Amino acid sequence: MSDKKQDGRIKYTKMVLRDSLIALMREKPIAKVTVTEICQGADINRATFYAHYADPFALLSSIENEMMLDITEKLGDAFSLEDTDLPAILARVFEYIKENSVVCSVLLSDMSDTGFQAQVVAMLAKQFIVEWTTIKSISREDAEYLYTYAAIGCVGLIRKWLTEGMKKTPESMAELVMKLSNRGYSAF
Amino acid sequence: MSDKKQDGRIKYTKMVLRDSLIALMREKPIAKVTVTEICQGADINRATFYAHYADPFALLSSIENEMMLDITEKLGDAFSLEDTDLPAILARVFEYIKENSVVCSVLLSDMSDTGFQAQVVAMLAKQFIVEWTTIKSISREDAEYLYTYAAIGCVGLIRKWLTEGMKKTPESMAELVMKLSNRGYSAF
DNA sequence: CAATCTAATCAACACACCGTTGATTTATTT
DNA sequence: AAATAAATCAACGGTGTGTTGATTAGATTG
Numbered sequence: 001m002s003d004k005k006q007d008g009r010i011k012y013t014k015m016v017l018r019d020s021l022i023a024l025m026r027e028k029p030i031a032k033v034t035v036t037e038i039c040q041g042a043d044i045n046r047a048t049f050y051a052h053y054a055d056p057f058a059l060l061s062s063i064e065n066e067m068m069l070d071i072t073e074k075l076g077d078a079f080s081l082e083d084t085d086l087p088a089i090l091a092r093v094f095e096y097i098k099e100n101s102v103v104c105s106v107l108l109s110d111m112s113d114t115g116f117q118a119q120v121v122a123m124l125a126k127q128f129i130v131e132w133t134t135i136k137s138i139s140r141e142d143a144e145y146l147y148t149y150a151a152i153g154c155v156g157l158i159r160k161w162l163t164e165g166m167k168k169t170p171e172s173m174a175e176l177v178m179k180l181s182n183r184g185y186s187a188f
Numbered sequence: 189m190s191d192k193k194q195d196g197r198i199k200y201t202k203m204v205l206r207d208s209l210i211a212l213m214r215e216k217p218i219a220k221v222t223v224t225e226i227c228q229g230a231d232i233n234r235a236t237f238y239a240h241y242a243d244p245f246a247l248l249s250s251i252e253n254e255m256m257l258d259i260t261e262k263l264g265d266a267f268s269l270e271d272t273d274l275p276a277i278l279a280r281v282f283e284y285i286k287e288n289s290v291v292c293s294v295l296l297s298d299m300s301d302t303g304f305q306a307q308v309v310a311m312l313a314k315q316f317i318v319e320w321t322t323i324k325s326i327s328r329e330d331a332e333y334l335y336t337y338a339a340i341g342c343v344g345l346i347r348k349w350l351t352e353g354m355k356k357t358p359e360s361m362a363e364l365v366m367k368l369s370n371r372g373y374s375a376f
Numbered sequence: 377c378a379a380t381c382t383a384a385t386c387a388a389c390a391c392a393c394c395g396t397t398g399a400t401t402t403a404t405t406t
Numbered sequence: 407a408a409a410t411a412a413a414t415c416a417a418c419g420g421t422g423t424g425t426t427g428a429t430t431a432g433a434t435t436g
Contacts, residue, residue: 009412031219045414114298138376148348149341151370156340157333181336184372188326197383224422233385
């Protein structure tokens with residue numbers, strides 16, 4: 001049981017480093033954030049940073065991966081329901097993002113890299129594939145473009161939603177995505 | 189007339205710096221590219237670089253802006269046609285990107301920042317707005333999400349198209365975008 | 377052509393951040 | 407209380423930065 005519960009000191013160190021980086025990335029892009037800065041903000045020795053991460057990008061990656069783990073974990077319930085209800089899943093995703101809006105805003109902003117965005121797209125694409133299953137009249141090639149279009153468009157809406165202060169409810173956003181992906185412009 | 193025709197030396201310098209950066213960005217993200225590297229690849233003195241650009245990001249920005257100027261210029265014809273034919277415009281955009289696929293691949297890849305992508309999205313969104321004009325039954329808020337979704341999804345398809353070696357023709361890509369944006373999944 | 381700009385080169389500078397090391401202090405576990 | 411593991415600290419050589427002033431090479435004009 002020695003590795004299951006990480007040393008409290010490690011947890012603390014990782015937490016403050018994480019918070020410090022997120023705070024910095026509200027002001028400047030990851031590319032211009034230095035290890036020195038992160039450590040100053042976290043009040044952590046620079047050598048300690050290197051004991052855990054190779055560089056700021058590695059720290060960012062670990063934040064992204066943690067979020068993805070967390071979100072797929074919390075979506076596990078939705079998945080296990082035999083009727084995989086795409087609108088419901090989307091609403092859950094939007095809810096999760098709203099609950100973690102500070103971090104998600106940063107991870108999906110221009111200050112970040114494309115890692116988190118790509119992961120969310122991949123996750124959503126899977127859901128669209130499940131929902132739409134294969135149709136005869138569509139080639140595999142077209143199908144891939146179809147999933148891609150829907151998933152990327154969806155993440156685009158998430159970004160717009162976040163930057164505008166999440167005025168619409170998660171449910172109405174999920175509904176909007178369903179309308180757009182299913183029927184596009186003709187839905188209006 | 190002294191500033192209209194730039195000194196040939198300046199043109200040369202900017203060209204080789206540009207080419208060097210693009211070459212480097214096929215291997216590594218802009219964030220990890222150094223001024224020193226760019227200058228080595230271009231066989232240009234480092235001081236000369238700083239005479240023109242503040243840092244590699246500034247150089248990248250100028251490349252992005254040049255491309256956008258060029259593309260909107262060449263699309264000028266399509267715009268001036270009174271009947272703004274969205275499928276035709278899209279096909280022109282796809283054609284342009286194919287002609288400049290090396291640079292566009294880089295500017296739209298994960299190695300780049302989001303600047304070029306954002307500019308293309310903005311340009312396309314405008315076109316969708318022109319095409320769709322205002323409908324009564326849709327709120328201004330929903331309309332913005334609609335344009336955003338279509339434009340971002342479109343750029344997503346461009347990226348996928350590029351990474352897969354542009355097997356489909358520009359025309360068929362334009363058609364695909366029209367189908368997806370107008371009728372979504374139900375178009376298939 | 378010669379004189380005059382103007383751009384590019386070169387060497388050198390102080391500076392900041394990097395990534396690592398070895399020794400020390402502090403916290404956690406047994 | 408002893409053993410283990412993490413964080414701290416100071417210091418290191420190394421690399422890239424951004425700027426400067428002097429020099430060389432190219433472009434432009436009379």
